[in-house]
Amino acid sequence: MSITADASARSHHHPRPDWKTRVRNSVGSYVALTKPRVIELLLVTTIPAMLLAQRGLPSPLLVLTTLVGGIMAAGSANALNCVADADIDAVMKRTKARPLATHSVPKRNALIFGVLLGLGSFGWFFATTNLLAAVLAVATILFYVFVYTLVLKRRTAQNIIWGGAAGCMPVVIGWAAVTGTVEWPAFVMFGVIFFWTPPHTWALAMKFSDDYKAAGVPMLPAVAEPAYVTRQIVIFTWLMVAWSLLLVPAAGWLYLAAAVVAGVWFAVLTHRLHGQVRRGEKANPMRLFHMSNTYLMLVFVALAVDSAIGLPVLNWPWTW
Template structure:
């Protein structure tokens, strides 16, 4: 989910998973192959991105280094929730995955996991995520995790994904939830910095995902998924990427009152760096030059990592904040 992602969008739209081990259909498989297939259902590469945002959110909530035990159980519960959403997404989107080159090696497409097994796996992971978060963290964190799974499956996957070019804009909200869950894990509440971090990822998701979709436009068109690059010109897509990138960078600076000069400086510099490449993509598309949108896709991951690592370091050091304490 990019808790899910989102990744956003942490989600099937942000990263490919490790393919399961080659195995003839119907042949006997080893325990390692079975475990590998079910692990691939959870899309572990997507989950990695979620952890990059959850931990800094917990640091900011504590404005210190939070309890290692609390961080661990929050990550375990969050990983289970993300894996649940991703596995259920694979069940629903198996027909799409069969016709997309980028996803045709996923477990359900290769029959390395039965549909019933994938469904049970996803549901059990979701229930387990709530149990872990409720028992070891707090009720609010558990409720937010379940709400995120439901949103990702019922709103994004079943309603938005195949019906609107704005699918990753609104559906990407699920990938923003790890920061809110991380904040709730530490404080037991949801306060304004959590909503600002939510917004950073919300505005980051379209540039990140549309850059990927520009590369795999033919895949999405063949699958009947109306991603923006499928239904709009490349110049329009690149322009939208620039607009969302500007809003994203400006939004990161809204955390300045809750942080020190250190975070603010890194957020501003990283923003200038990312905007340079977003504008470069737009200018290249506008001039009709050959482009490599995957370059911006990979830089978007680096950008998000810089911003949130700076947030964690700033909070761990405990420098005086620029604004009123929250």
């Protein structure tokens, strides 16, 4: 068979996608750069924070514009993270299908895309909410990219403890969008997510510890014994539960019940995982990973309902 005939045969068996398919695939790749699953945290936490700040229902338009700006900011941070971590993503089985690892998006294009999203988020927040929300959004992007991704992630096992602070910022931005200020309940909500992040991330990293070892990323489960990791998970979980109760004066009875019941339930799961690891039994850290999402959803949904219709547990003069 001639070279021309052979090429024709390959073309026949693998026809080039039509332009609609190419456009759809390209759009899908750029959307994947923003890590939509990670952005779900934005939706789970931002709206309750805005409801609490308003002490009721804020303007639907304000909620919508804040979510749009937040999605742009988170998408920018995640896209720039993909650019910086392209070499890691290509090595790890969990991330090898990401756009830069598969070369479905050129690295230069991803960089421009991330920067434009970041600039767009600042302009959007400034035009639709206020300057404070805009500045906080940009500060979050810069912290996630330069502090967590470029400095902490590859250098210390405490990377996610401090780097995870970027994921706590949606509640602060949501509060600022409503009030134009940042008050103590916003910092308490920040702290709940801050203490929640290590157990959530380490449970996932336990499952994929070999990936992190192969990529040279010192995530705690990749550099420490499993029993030590699960003990740290238990410690951070109880810190999270205790910290969540600090919000009770600003919230209501439903939030109090959810924070206690869901918190104790989640803590029991962490103790169970720790016990299984210590006894050398087969453990399933992914169950804890998925349940951590459920915990966060339950607590913040309860906070949202309380903020909309409930009464504070303690109507202290300095609270509102």
